[in-house]
Amino acid sequence: MADHPTLPPQAPKRAADRIRESARELFYAQGIRAVGVDQIVTKAGVTKPSLYRAFPSKDALAADYLRTYDEGFWQRFEEAAAEAPGDPRGQIRAFFARHRSRVNNNLYRGCALTNAAVEYPDADHPARKVAEEAKTALRTRLRQMAMEMGARDPEALGDGLMLIMEGAFVTSQLFGKGGPAVVAAEMADRLIEASLKPAETAD
Amino acid sequence: MADHPTLPPQAPKRAADRIRESARELFYAQGIRAVGVDQIVTKAGVTKPSLYRAFPSKDALAADYLRTYDEGFWQRFEEAAAEAPGDPRGQIRAFFARHRSRVNNNLYRGCALTNAAVEYPDADHPARKVAEEAKTALRTRLRQMAMEMGARDPEALGDGLMLIMEGAFVTSQLFGKGGPAVVAAEMADRLIEASLKPAETAD
């Protein structure tokens, strides 16, 4: 009885967290523009002033949502990478394999960051800024992995993998389970194979 | 003097056409959801009832816009294909080369069909239906081209090319000129090379 939990197991959840969670689900499922703030607060079981006490604007909430999404993306990315430590080629395969499972679990609606960039073409929009930064980081990472693979032209291969990846995100949301992304892992691997330095070379 | 022009050279342009044109520019530049009907009619120099006499709803106008866009896409596609008659591999290269030029000419905002599918996840939306049909047709075409190339697994290669293509569309709108799509032609060609049947094979 002497326990006074600083973090009670039945977390009473702050309004801000409930809002974040509702916003995440709604934004991802329907898109940011399609979701109104009233919808968010209703789903969260809070009221509008609570939203605007925690976030300065809907745009800021959207940006926050995307930052959280980006963290989740990298978590999934690293989990896949952990399947093949020190083997970037295997890590790419693992990532696409996992992506394929995600698509099968329905509710998949592509990459929230890519989607946000489509919804907000204006470069000044907070949501777009988050998306652009995240995609630049991804590009850098893929190029770095291509380098570790021993590619002849690591930047080109990294970009090629990015094309396949973004293509997998967007086509999965267009076609659902049986879309072109089912071959993403195989195609990426084939592209990698064709882009490596020859094992040994004269001169 | 005896000419009575059924099509006067100074075409007085119907309201519907002016609306279509304005809608096309605005929808493409800003996205469909972001553009209001008032904005469209103002730019077109007409009034709202004119819009609703020519189109039953904004959604229908959006669907019309996408159908027109799709026609333009196939026109560009066939133009590229005409650069390498009977050589599907060269046609793919030509398409990506032309796409690269398009991106350089600024104002590029990706594929309107893909963007619409992102904006309207609901399968029942008229705009999304157009997008899905168009993308299914594209997939079929790419698989068919892969077959003509003599791919080991034409469906897989076709889908792989589709991943690269959609990746090129969406990353070009994210990164602009210097994005990953600059290597799309090269990567596609490399993937094709790695996917062909061996020239001759025993057993």
Added chain:
DNA sequence: CGGAACATACGTACCGGTCAGTAACATTGC
């Protein structure tokens, strides 16, 4: 020829609803 009768094509003015965002105040729980 003159002129109703009609269709076409367009504008003025407005609808109810929803958008993001806020002000002022009451309530709850530590």
Added chain:
DNA sequence: GCAATGTTACTGACCGGTACGTATGTTCCG
């Protein structure tokens, strides 16, 4: 008491969509 939250009501702008009036022919009849 103090911080977080809820309650209620509101704003001005914008949303997609429409009822209704008007200008300009074109047609057909006398």
